[in-house]
Structure formats: C-alpha cells, structure tokens
Amino acid sequence: MVHVPSWRVLAASLFLVAGSGVVAADQRPLPTSQAGTVRGPGHAAIASANYLATNAGLEVLAKGGNAFDAAIAVSSTLAVVEQQSSGLGGGFMAMLHVAKDNRDVFIDARETAPKAVDMKVYLGKDGKPNRDVSTHGPLSAGIPGEPAGLAWLASHYGKLPLAQSLAPAIRVASEGYQPDARFIGTIAENQDVLSRYPSSAAVLLPGGKVPAQGWTLKQPDLAKTLQRLAGKGAEGFYKGDTAKLLVDASRKAGGNWSQADLDAYKVKEREPLRIDYKGYRIVTAPPPSSGGVAIAEVLNILAGYDLGKLDVAHATHLTIEAMRRAFRDHNEYLGDPDFVKMPLDMLLSRHYADGLRATISPDKATPSDLLPAAMASEPGMHTTHFSVIDADGNMVASTLTVNLEFGSGFIADGTGVFLNDEMDDFALVPGQPNAFGLRGAEANKPEPGKRMLSSMSPSFVFGADRTAVIGSPGGSTIITQVLEGILAFIDGKGASAITAQKRYHHQYLPDRVDVEDGVFDAATTKTLTDMGYALHPRSPWGFMNVVTWDHRSNTLEAASDPRRPSGLGKVQ
Template sequence: MMRQALRALVSASVLSAGLLLTATLPLHAAQKAARPAGHPPGVAIASAHALATDAGMEMIRAGGNAFDAAVAVSATLAVVEPISSGIGGGGFFLLHDAKSGKDVFVDARETAVAASTPAAYLDDKGELNRDRATNGPWSAGIPGLPAALVHVSGKYGRLPLKTTLAPAIRIAREGFEVYPRLERGYGSRREVMERYRGTREVFLADGSPLKAGEILKQPDLARTLELLADKGFDGFYHGEVAAKLLAAVKEEGGQWRADELAGYRVKEREPLHFQYRDWTVTTAPPPSSGGVALAEMLQMLSGWDLSKLDQAHRTHLITEAMRRAFRDRTIYLGDPDFVKMPLARLTSVDYAAGLRATIHPEKATPSDLLPGQPAPLEDDETTHFSIIDAAGNRVSTTQTVNLLYGSGMVAPGTGVLLNNEMDDFALRPGTPNAFGVMGFAANAPAAGKRMLSSMTPSFIESKDKLAVIGAPGGSRIITEVLLGILGYDAGLGAQEVAALPRIHHQWMPDVISAEKGTLDAQTVTALEAMGHKVNAGENTWGNLQTVSWDKRSNVLEAGTDPRNPVGKGAVEGR
C-alpha cells in the first residue's frame, strides 16, 4: 500500500511540476529471485552534473576505483557548480572499502579562524550582522575540500591526482555551458558578488553577467587545480595559492593567518551505525547533525507500520519525528573536538522509544511546548554524489560552499570562490541562521572549530539491497535523506526515490513545509485539524543523488533528481 501510494505521489508530483526524468537509465531485465550476488555487476554513479558523472566514469575506465572516481566527480563539481560547491568550501566523504570491510567518514568541514569570535558578528546594537555573517571574507571558514581530495586520493585511490584532477582542470580551462540555475543564482546574488574584484574578473569577464548557453571559462581555477595536482596539500595551503588567498581576505577586511590556513587537516571519524527494520544504516557523525537526527527519526518511526496509515496520519507521524530530532539538533550538537555530546543516548533505541511516547497519534505537539533548553541526559546550496564500483567500494559525498555562490567573493588570481559557512555557527545564540535553524553554545564559533552541518551522506544495506544516498538543501538535507530511506524501505527503485515529493519540519518555525502537489486538500485539512500549520504550496527543493544495487537480481540503478535537469546518473558494466 505504501509503495503504491509513494509511486502515485512520484508520478503526480513530477507531472504537476513539469519535470522530466532526464536520467532514466536502461536496466537489466528482472531476474528470478536467487542468492544475493557477491559483487555488483559494474559501476553506478549519480551526480548533479553530467560532466561530473562522466569524469567519474573516465577514472573507472582508466583503472581507478570508486575513490578515484569520487575525487574526479568532486573536483569537477567544484568547477561546474560554483553555485553549490567548490574548492573554497568543504564537505563530508563517507567511504566503504570493500576489501577491508571498513567504513570511514572523512570530515573536510571548514574551520573558524581565531578572529571569528561571536562579538565580531554583532552590530552596534548587539544584533546579528547578517551581511557580515553571509557575505565576504568574514563569512568564510578555512576551506577543507582541497585537503579532502588529496587525502582520499592518496590513502584510498589507485590513480595519481594528476589523473583524477585532469577532467576538472580541462573543463575549467576550456569552459562549460552555463545552465539556467547558474544564471538565476547569479541574478539573486549579483549585488554581493560584484562587490569583489576577484569575482568580477571571473563572472563578469566579458562585461556582462552569466547567461544560460554561454561558455564559462575559469583559467585561474584551472591553474589552482594544477598546483593541487602537482604539489598536493602544499599546492593549496602553502605557496602561491595560499599567499593569494591571504592577500584577498586582507584586502576585503578579513583576518586570516597563514598558520591557520597551513594548519588545516581533514579528520577521519567513525561513522554512526544503527538499525532501521531490516536495514543497517551507516551515516554521518558530528560535526554533521544529520546522522544523529536520522537515527532519532527512523528509530521513532520504527514503532509504527507506516504502510498501513493514510497519508495524513503518515505525514503527521513523520513530521512529529522530524520536530523532535531537530529540537535535539539545536540544543546538543556541535564539533566533537570541542563539545561533549550525549551521542550514545541520543542515538539509542530507548531514547527514541521515549520520544515516540510523547507523540500523540491524533494531535500535533506545538514546538514551543518542547523545551528550548537542554534536558537532563546521561550522555540549494550544496551538492551530492553517490558511487558504487564493481569491487563493492562505495562513496557518499556531500560538499558545499553554503549559500548560493558562498560568500560571493573570489580570491583574485586563484579562481577560488570562498564559502560562507560561518553562518552555520550559532553566531548569536537563539538567532536563526539563513536556513531558519537556531543554535546555542554547543555550536558557537571558536578558533579551529568546525561548524555544525546538516550534510548527511549515508549507506543503507539489507540482506537483499544496498543503497548510497545523500542530498543538498540546507537543513532540509536531513529530511530529504529520511524520506529517501523510507522510500527504499517501501520498495521503490533509485530513480523513484530521487523523484519522491518532499515534506519538512525543523522544530522552529513550527510549520510543515511541502512541495506543491505533495499533500492533497483532504490531507491538509486533516493535518490542520490535528493542530499542524501547513504550507502545502512550496516550490520544489533539493537535488538528491542515489545509487542502488539489488543483490538478488544483481542489478545496479542510479537515480538523479528530476528537479535538476543537468544531473546525470550512469550505470556501466566492467
């Protein structure tokens, strides 16, 4: 029942939004049930741009593995999606090494500099200076993505960086076709971006703003990527590029130090693991909030058979679980190197059972009745890609510069567009950030600290199926991944999961957000009768990318979000 209802919603939502499944893939004919296959029959990659997916496949054909493909996809997205990510930003790489069976979480989140104290972001009235928090050098943390490319390539890949970065370097130098989302995003950020000399040199090179169909060339970025390929970590964090980054930040009034840039390091962390029904979920630990929130939501929802509920009650329970998880996100989570968090308790089945008991099956819980201070406890502006290779290695990566075009500031001579991730800190406790998410002391900035993130790269695996999943979307990343996992659990395929219509609740503000066409009038009326506030007419959001392997039929599938016409999923045998 739930599977049929979800498939009907997928069809209705896609048609009502005028969207096309641009990355529909030819699949093998269904096979009779058999023993699960030992290895995937080939390679599957899904990313937000066709050039990035092609770059990943190029590495596979060159003899590389999923990790080499990930470096190529990541770097290429950094070139063709400046609106969403770049080497001036950061990200999380969730890796599974098939040979050792080990899962590892590579944390390449940006870090705060010493000058970025909370006081630096307040105006003369003591209010948050939103412009400083989201635009220009003060909004930028030390980038982590270049270090991640070097780390993943050197420790897990087979191919040299000069090979894996070659597609990105080529595309940066020769250019790519501007697509409508880049043009629209530039229009919305134009006033900010044109403040900065380096940004004007890249995005106004011909004297006029980006237009869809034009070719965007980034020769300075190509040079920076060449230095990274040639010198590794030192090619970005020392020497020529580092000097230009530091000079650019100083020129615009910011305060970075050379030792802060040179001292950046990625960190390998143990992923979170938990069970949801027949699935083992492997996901992001702090400084991502996504994995903890997923564990809370899914373990709360495991107490109900969602397939037997009508849409109103299913939506009610899902959003009540979202509400409680986001409340805990706000209060408890931060950088694990700075904050002691009760992770064992927050992710336990007992804690989820306690939260579940507070959910009334017929009534909404007003968010202001959930306390906004810690209770006693014992303890479109991002991009994502997913990869499985023929050896069973897998990668789930989410990377970002935060808001559209990050800080808006390109460091002259580098092509590097800096992030504006400082807004993800609780710069003024209790004041929402650009995504409407609040934070408190656990997520306050400090020198070297990593800001809390919603990025939720994940693996899910049952006896018969494996999926790699993740999405962009600010605070809505977490709920996109949640709905995708529920879709897989209901029996949907990868493309159906990527196309699923979306709902969201994040504790504050106290409202259910839904894409237009997701909730019918009868469902909205029923939810409002329960006490929910509902906005059922929102524009589409997110850009989910997922790949799956059906072990019984030995079929790979790649699913790319139909909301994104330049995305591409690809499956190839080996």
C-alpha cells in the same frame, strides 16, 4: 571548448537513467552475498548534479580508478561547473564503503574557523548578527577542507595518482564549458554581491553584465590552482603559491586568514553512526553533522510503530512528530566533537526514543511550544551531493558545500576560488538566527580551528537484497529528504522513484509543515489540518542524487532529482 570523447557521449546518451545519473553497463555475475556484506556489482553507477562531473567520474573509472578516484573527479569538476554549490573554497562530508575490508568510514573535510575569529565583528550595532559580514566577503569564510579531502581520498583510498583524477576538472576549467540556464540565473540573482569584488566580477560578469546563454566560461586561474593541487597534493593548496594568494587576498579585502590557519587544517576520519531499522542497517553521518543523529532519533521513534498498517495521514502524523522531537534536540546539543561533549548515548538510545514516543498523541499534533524549548533552523539550499558505486562494490556518498550561492561571493584574486561563507553556520550570537533562521546554542559557538555544525547527511542503506547510496543538498531539509528517501527505499522504491517523490518537512520551529505541491491528496490534507498541522505550501526543494543496487538481479540504478535541470548543456 571541452572535447568529449565518443565513449563518454555514448555513456551519457545510452545509459542515462534520470537527470545526470549514469550507469555504465558490464553485466558480470554477482558473487553470492550475505546480508550486511557488499560484494562487487561488476559494473558502476554515478549520480551527480552535472553531467560533466558524472562523465569525469566515468572517465576516471575507465582508466582503472575506483569509486574513490571517481569521487575526486566528480568533486573537482563540480568545483568548476557548479561553483554556486561547492568548490575548492568549501568543504565536504563523505561516507565511504571500502569493499575489500567490508568497512565504512566517514570523511570530515568540513571547514574550520580561523585562529583570529572574533564574534564581535559579526555583531551589528543592535546586538544582532550582521548578516552582511557573516555571509559576504572574506570574514564570512572558514578555512577550506575540500582540497585536503580530495588529496586524502587519493592517498588513502584511490588507485590512481591525484593528478589523473583531477585531470578532467583541469581540462574543463582551462578549455571552458557553456554553463546552463540555472547557473546563469544564479549569477543574475547574485549580481549585486558578485559585482562588489573585482576578482569575482571578472570571472562571472564579463563586461560588467550577466552573461547570455551560450557563453563559454574559461577559468585559467582555477585551472592553475587545480594543477598545483595535482602536482603537490594538499601542500599545493595549503602552502606555496596558492596559500600566499589566498592569505593575501583575504587580508587585502579585510579578512583574517593566516598561513598558520592553512598549515593547521587537517582532514578527520570519524566512525559513522549505524542504525538498525526494520531489518535494514543505515550507515550515516556523525557530528559535526547534525543529520545522522536526527535521522537516528526519528527512526528509533518510528521503530515502535507499524506504519504499513496505518493510512497515509496517520503514518505522516507520526513521522512529523518524530521529526519535531529530533529537530528540537539536534541544535541544542550538537557541535564539533573535538570541542564539545555531546550526550550521544542518550540521543541515540532506544530508551530515549521510547520516552519521546510516549509523548506523541495518536491523532493530534503537538504544538512545538508545548515541548521544552530548544533552538531550531530554517532550510538552506546551496549545496550539492553525488553518489557512486564501482565494479568492486566500493561506494561513496558525498555532500559538498560553500553554504550560500557562490559562498561569500568573493574570489581570492589569482586563484579562481570562491571562498565559502560557512562562518554563518556557527552560532555567532547564541539564540539569534543565521541566514537560514538557525538559532544555535553554545555547543556551536565559533572557536579557533573548530568545525561548524552541518546538516549534511551522506548515507548508505544496507538490506539483505538491496543497497542504496543516498544524499541531497538542502540545509536543514537535507535531514528530512534523506530520512524520507531511506523510508522509501525500505518500502521497495528504486532510485528514480526516491528522487522524484514529493516531500514534506517539519523542523520544530517554525511550527509548520512545509509541503511540496501534490505531496498529500485532499483527504490526507484535511485529516492533517484537523489534527492541528499548519501546512505551508513551498516551491520544490532539494537536488537528491541516489544510486541503488539490487543484489538479486545484479542491477544498478542511478538517478538525479528531476526538480532541477541536469545541466546537460552543449558538448563540442
């Protein structure tokens, strides 16, 4: 079992703000700051989906690391304790703020299609996507980006050696930990798929059965894979023993990976999207994320209204109509910018937003089938997000995924690594839905080395007096969750209130508004229904992790979504 030093237990017990969000207190004076410039808070905050990961980040900060070293520790520990949501076999997108340069940069460690990709293998006899092939087993897996991304963070932005930042994850993998009820429940939900693959069953189905609460999960193969990454950087994963194990396991099980695929993988640094809204600067994800463009489009439309002067129903109506139009566009036009020419100047233009705004009735819903046809998506939930601010004002918003729960369900034998099933995020059959109902266009068709479109939307919000680091899992609902979180922050809410607030979601098709229980009162519900909206009750979604920084009082607040257990588990 993992032994947790006393200072980590103290941090978790005394400074737990919400869920697994932790603020380590050190109240040094805040230097004078100007709007748009971030200075160090003198203390640090981390919000992640699991407290072992949060504590890993704190441990690295205590050893002299910065936010980027902490991000490596959090990501790699989530790869051990939250494998249903992320891992070394997946990828991530991260927004970084480098305080000393007052610079923002977007890290694209999204997965890529293997060179041997063949759309025909994903087709059933009826010409529709074969869901089993595109979501289970090695043919569903893109080439992972997370290991390269972690090595990139260490070599370009961190202060500590990669090995030191990976040490907590290696310790948890080798010594073991007790998974929480949510993790064990996810094993039960996926037992049929996991049992197909002996290497997966050997790790998560001891004795061929779903483990009971109190089970200790040790992962020596995963620890060895992490150790090779720690010792040799990216080459410790994409070359040598790990690479051979990955390729051999994929091919033995019917996959198509090659050493050339692993050799070709590259991390991309991209310029973030920047949006000015109501005196705030939002810095968010560019393609191959569709999220930032959609968020920008919605905010540009809403900029023409004074929502604060409207009742809740009419403010919500205008927001839903903006969502509808943004989702109408986002899958039609967007894809990997290294492969697809996109009309971003148009989509991000205030003039384009003016035109869309003019099509919105002030008191009536616009049926989606009256808008020009486009493809749209259903939500997916199996991702994770964390947010970090360090003592120098460096910030990280990072969203990580393997797509569906446990990705492909397939562990490459000898590695402990679950391969992702991100190939299903391509438009494998244009116009046909994927696992989440995503109906992609030609811009998102699979090609060798191409990155599949994503909704991941890690974001920063900069105001004159306050800053937020925000993001969430949730497939297409990531976009509306982050949008609603940004609007709540601009309205003055702190991290705990942002993560806890009730949510609603519209994505063009299906033409309905998904609503969380209690999001609208009876009067608002009636008004929206009378306007023509179909309100669709749905169980709570998302797992948002937010850090806010109030420059006036020099205070940080970190909060994790209260909708899910925080995984505090048992510590020995």
